[in-house]
Amino acid sequence: xxxxxxxxxxxxxxSASALPILAFAGGAMARSISGTLPWQAxxxxxxxxxxxxxxxxxxxxxxxxxxxxVDRLIPADSLSVGGxxxxxxxFIDRQLxxxxxxxxxxxxxxxxxNGLPTxxxxxxxxxxxxxxxxxxxxxxxxxxxxxxSFAQLAPHDQDAMLAGLESGQLDLKLAQGLSTRAFFELVxxxxxxGFFADPLYGGNKGMVGWKLVGFPGARYDYRDHxxxxxxxxxxxxxxxxxxx
Amino acid sequence: MAxxxxxxxxxxxxxxxxxxxxAQELTESGLDVVAIERGPWRDTAxxxxxxxxxxxxxxxxxxxxxxxxxQEAMTMRNSVAQTAMPMRDYxxxxxxxxxxxxxxxxxxxNWRFFPNEFQAKTHLTKRxxxxxxxxxxxxxxxITYDELEQSYDKFEYVCGTSxxxxxxxxxxxxxxxxxxxxxxxxxxxxxxxxxxxxxxxxDAAKGLGLHPxxxxxxxxxxxxxxxxxxxxxxxxxCGYCERFGCANYSKAAPQTTILPVLMKKSNFEVRTExxxxxxxxxxxGKTAKSVTYIDTAGxxxxxxxxxxxxxxxxxxxxxxxxxxxxxxxxxPNTGKGTVGRNYCYQTQGSAARLFYExxxxxxxxxxxxxxxxxxxxxxxxxxxxxxxxxxxxxxxCGTSNGRPIGNRPTPPGTARWGAQWKKAxxxxxxNATAIGGQGSSYPTRGNYLDLDPTYKDRHGRSLLxxxxxxxxxxxxxxxxxSDQLAKIxxxxxxxQMVVSHATKxxxxxxxxxxxxxxxxxxxxxxxxSAVNKYLQSWDVSNVFxxxxxxxxxxxxRNPTGTVGALAYWAAEAIRDQYLKKPGPLVQx
Ligand SMILES: Cc1cc2nc3c(=O)[nH]c(=O)nc-3n(C[C@H](O)[C@H](O)[C@H](O)COP(=O)(O)OP(=O)(O)OC[C@H]3O[C@@H](n4cnc5c(N)ncnc54)[C@H](O)[C@@H]3O)c2cc1C
Ligand code: SF4
Numbered sequence: 001x002x003x004x005x006x007x008x009x010x011x012x013x014x015s016a017s018a019l020p021i022l023a024f025a026g027g028a029m030a031r032s033i034s035g036t037l038p039w040q041a042x043x044x045x046x047x048x049x050x051x052x053x054x055x056x057x058x059x060x061x062x063x064x065x066x067x068x069x070v071d072r073l074i075p076a077d078s079l080s081v082g083g084x085x086x087x088x089x090x091f092i093d094r095q096l097x098x099x100x101x102x103x104x105x106x107x108x109x110x111x112x113x114n115g116l117p118t119x120x121x122x123x124x125x126x127x128x129x130x131x132x133x134x135x136x137x138x139x140x141x142x143x144x145x146x147x148x149s150f151a152q153l154a155p156h157d158q159d160a161m162l163a164g165l166e167s168g169q170l171d172l173k174l175a176q177g178l179s180t181r182a183f184f185e186l187v188x189x190x191x192x193x194g195f196f197a198d199p200l201y202g203g204n205k206g207m208v209g210w211k212l213v214g215f216p217g218a219r220y221d222y223r224d225h226x227x228x229x230x231x232x233x234x235x236x237x238x239x240x241x242x243x244x
Numbered sequence: 245m246a247x248x249x250x251x252x253x254x255x256x257x258x259x260x261x262x263x264x265x266x267a268q269e270l271t272e273s274g275l276d277v278v279a280i281e282r283g284p285w286r287d288t289a290x291x292x293x294x295x296x297x298x299x300x301x302x303x304x305x306x307x308x309x310x311x312x313x314x315q316e317a318m319t320m321r322n323s324v325a326q327t328a329m330p331m332r333d334y335x336x337x338x339x340x341x342x343x344x345x346x347x348x349x350x351x352x353x354n355w356r357f358f359p360n361e362f363q364a365k366t367h368l369t370k371r372x373x374x375x376x377x378x379x380x381x382x383x384x385x386x387i388t389y390d391e392l393e394q395s396y397d398k399f400e401y402v403c404g405t406s407x408x409x410x411x412x413x414x415x416x417x418x419x420x421x422x423x424x425x426x427x428x429x430x431x432x433x434x435x436x437x438x439x440x441x442x443x444x445x446x447d448a449a450k451g452l453g454l455h456p457x458x459x460x461x462x463x464x465x466x467x468x469x470x471x472x473x474x475x476x477x478x479x480x481x482c483g484y485c486e487r488f489g490c491a492n493y494s495k496a497a498p499q500t501t502i503l504p505v506l507m508k509k510s511n512f513e514v515r516t517e518x519x520x521x522x523x524x525x526x527x528x529g530k531t532a533k534s535v536t537y538i539d540t541a542g543x544x545x546x547x548x549x550x551x552x553x554x555x556x557x558x559x560x561x562x563x564x565x566x567x568x569x570x571x572x573x574x575x576p577n578t579g580k581g582t583v584g585r586n587y588c589y590q591t592q593g594s595a596a597r598l599f600y601e602x603x604x605x606x607x608x609x610x611x612x613x614x615x616x617x618x619x620x621x622x623x624x625x626x627x628x629x630x631x632x633x634x635x636x637x638x639x640x641c642g643t644s645n646g647r648p649i650g651n652r653p654t655p656p657g658t659a660r661w662g663a664q665w666k667k668a669x670x671x672x673x674x675n676a677t678a679i680g681g682q683g684s685s686y687p688t689r690g691n692y693l694d695l696d697p698t699y700k701d702r703h704g705r706s707l708l709x710x711x712x713x714x715x716x717x718x719x720x721x722x723x724x725x726s727d728q729l730a731k732i733x734x735x736x737x738x739x740q741m742v743v744s745h746a747t748k749x750x751x752x753x754x755x756x757x758x759x760x761x762x763x764x765x766x767x768x769x770x771x772x773s774a775v776n777k778y779l780q781s782w783d784v785s786n787v788f789x790x791x792x793x794x795x796x797x798x799x800x801r802n803p804t805g806t807v808g809a810l811a812y813w814a815a816e817a818i819r820d821q822y823l824k825k826p827g828p829l830v831q832x
Contacts, residue, residue: 030539033285034513037504044293047302073661079670100306107317107332109699115329118322118751122329159662166660188661196648197301212666213673215608215648218298220491221480222609229440232604232674240296 049200049241052090056097057128061149062135066092068151072158073191080212083191091194091203101128114177123177127186134183137172198240210237246536246544252278255535255549257520257564260345261804262790262811263555264498268506269815273823276511278547280537282315282519283342288499292489300647304487309349310334311341318559319696320752322713324576330699330707336751337758338487339557343516344498346557346758351486351612351644352462352495353802354405356396356809358623359389359425361799367624368634376634379717381586381687383796386768386777389425392809395816397428399808403496404468404476407431407460421457423619436465436479441605441677442616445641448735454620459640460805461613462496472505483645485612495612521703523552523568523787531786532570538703550826551786551818558793562693562763563708571774571783574692582774584694586687586762587710588798591718593746594637594681596729598738599655604674607646615642621728622800623684633720635684637800639729641677648673656742679733681725683746685761685798688715693763713750722746759803761795776830778817779810785828788814
């Protein structure tokens with residue numbers, strides 16, 4: 001995953017006149033570059049495909065719930081496999097285990113208060129915490145009503161419950177700043193990311209999402225097709241690691 | 245204590261578009277220039293590597309190349325009556341970070357502003373009367389289009405811009421934009437090849453008597469060698485342009501146009517991952533003596549310099565002025581002060597989404613600025629006498645990407661998940677296109693920038709606070725534009741069409757544009773502008789403030805063509821006037 005790529009992998013490139021003060025800046029990445037256009041072969045940072053085995057963030061109960069949710073958001077039918085078989089739960093797990101889950105790039109300083117809708121999310125919880133809180137509250141809610149877990153409900157009951165989360169009619173009473181609707185939006189967004197992102201992130205298995213819509217993926221050169229108006233593109237998708 | 249470093253002639257904050265232009269121009273005059281850039285060094289082969297650049301999640305959704313709010317955030321509110329809250333993630337607009345700045349991941353629309361926009365107040369008052377402008381706080385820019393023409397030309401030829409002139413030295417040319425200001429020569433490159441959606445749009449518009457033209461694109465329609473001798477390759481219509489660096493050396497960015505020349509000069513140095521904290525003034529407050537910055541190890545340095553250039557992107561420039569006491573902070577209650585005044589954005593809400601059956605729009609065959617558009621309803625091209633607003637929009641239709649996480653249109657009324665969603669998504673992906681109106685944003689007394697009283701950055705310095713909402717004038721404009729979109733859309737014969745317009749309450753969450761303008765506006769008078777016509781601070785004469793912060797208003801266009809032109813214009817003034825006689829170039 002790109003967030004896992006440590007900046008330290010990046011080389012300190014030769015500099016024609018590096019200021020000594022910067023060279024001494026104990027392991028810091030600050031650099032002085034002058035008199036040269038620094039470039040070095042093989043210095044790129046290709047993304048690392050996720051480990052497909054096991055779970056890095058979700059507990060077994062959470063796995064069951066998330067797999068059930070992604071399979072209702074993207075159900076299996078004649079058009080494609082469902083969200084679970086496409087790897088959406090694995091995708092979300094790996095995202096939550098990385099920088100995305102920790103909001104490490106976001107502004108997370110207080111004071112915290114509920115803002116206006118135009119001011120965006122203002123809660124203290126990072127995506128990790130939002131999933132933990134939301135999934136727990138969802139299953140608590142299921143148990144009070146039906147005495148089962150979400151994963152064990154019949155598909156049409158699952159759909160009804162998801163529709164309740166989406167509309168906000170079902171209020172899970174989540175943490176400060178986190179509405180039930182916002183929790184649903186987070187899960188929906190991440191599920192769609194998993195279905196349509198490059199397969200190296202754990203979802204979109206077999207490029208199923210791209211094949212569904214006819215997106216050619218990482219091809220990067222359409223000069224031969226730009227003037228073929230209203231003509232289907234003849235080639236299937238390829239992924240970053242050359243899956244086709 | 246900050247460590248005092250040896251003196252430099254010129255110290256630049258930020259090495260994006262404006263920083264690269266100023267550094268290139270001033271090193272040509274033999275000056276010793278250092279740029280202090282808070283992001284990393286970036287080059288095409290390493291950082292925009294073709295092997296992994298086409299990654300929508302990493303670059304477009306997780307926004308890897310952008311400024312992260314943990315480093316510098318901003319707060320926002322819609323009016324002074326509200327309490328501003330931090331935008332915990334950037335999403336309405338996405339500031340750049342690192343060498344190249346937002347020039348790395350822009351689309352490449354490279355426009356000139358309309359001549360009359362530089363004298364908007366005078367021009368519109370004369371034509372429609374002062375009463376029409378009541379709600380607005382328009383000012384003239386203190387400069388004319390004719391003065392800037394050569395600088396526009398310079399930027400377009402450094403960038404290698406694909407387009408068709410519509411006005412060559414006053415002569416109207418077929419196929420170009422007949423409403424543009426006169427240009428001294430043709431674009432450096434012919435237009436990009438147009439996609440299906442753009443040709444449908446252009447045909448429909450012509451049928452309605454309108455004047456479509458290929459929008460000016462700094463994506464290369466052909467291999468190009470720019471005016472500095474740097475070679476760029478042909479655009480492959482790869483569809484990973486906006487939010488991405490170009491792996492093909494086909495999009496104009498500092499990396500592909502200026503840095504290959506600049507970086508080899510011994511009188512230029514860039515210090516990366518070094519963040520400017522403050523500009524230090526001399527005791528009399530009339531000149532600056534140095535810049536304080538911090539590196540990633542947390543060490544502070546003081547870099548003295550004769551000339552200090554703020555090239556950190558408009559919003560960052562304004563914050564740096566406020567933090568450093570350069571000029572006087574604007575107060576919306578009294579209308580006094582100029583730093584933070586006339587902050588504007590872009591009115592993006594006008595759109596017509598068109599749905600067809602049995603088509604193949606191939607939305608992935610796309611380039612950053614690949615569009616056909618028209619200016620019949622932009623700026624003051626059309627008569628507003630019978631209307632209740634001023635301003636307008638460029639109207640356009642094209643393909644900039646078909647990446648499916650972000651671009652999965654479905655007809656209105658479709659569920660957002662489940663079996664119905666999936667079927668509609670599969671059917672609509674090839675069958676949808678849209679016409680958009682990029683609308684003007686005019687200044688009001690209550691839209692401004694200042695320092696937030698509560699929220700601080702990681703160094704304990706106040707965040708910038710944005711107080712902004714769409715003025716009623718601009719909302720009326722947006723409705724009018726949407727009516728025009730509906731007419732053009734209808735002529736394109738869709739099966740279904742959905743038309744929308746901008747609404748009150750600027751929302752910081754959905755992406756709109758990274759076209760933030762004003763806050764250190766230029767002008768002829770120090771009581772209504774923070775910098776003079778050469779972008780020199782009225783108050784601190786060896787500080788120049790580059791970027792869209794200099795705009796008095798934003799018209800219905802992307803800003804960077806004008807940002808680039810003003811950068812060349814300011815560089816020339818520094819070289820030809822300031823160096824000969826340092827001090828204020830215009831007497832207040
Ligand atoms: C997604 C996107 C698409 C766009 N598309 C278009 C388009 O098609 N057409 C158009 O006209 N415009 C477009 N723009 C806007 C365009 O990119 C900017 O107008 C342009 O880059 C501004 O140039 P600048 O030099 O002012 O700022 P930048 O190019 O952003 O450079 C500023 C630099 O200063 C650095 N900096 C800031 N603060 C500090 C500090 N305190 N210390 C050290 N360094 C600092 C930043 O890291 C950055 O590198 C787009 C922008 C984005 C984000
Ligand atoms: S669309 Fe063209 S200019 Fe843009 S990134 Fe792709 S190849 Fe480069």
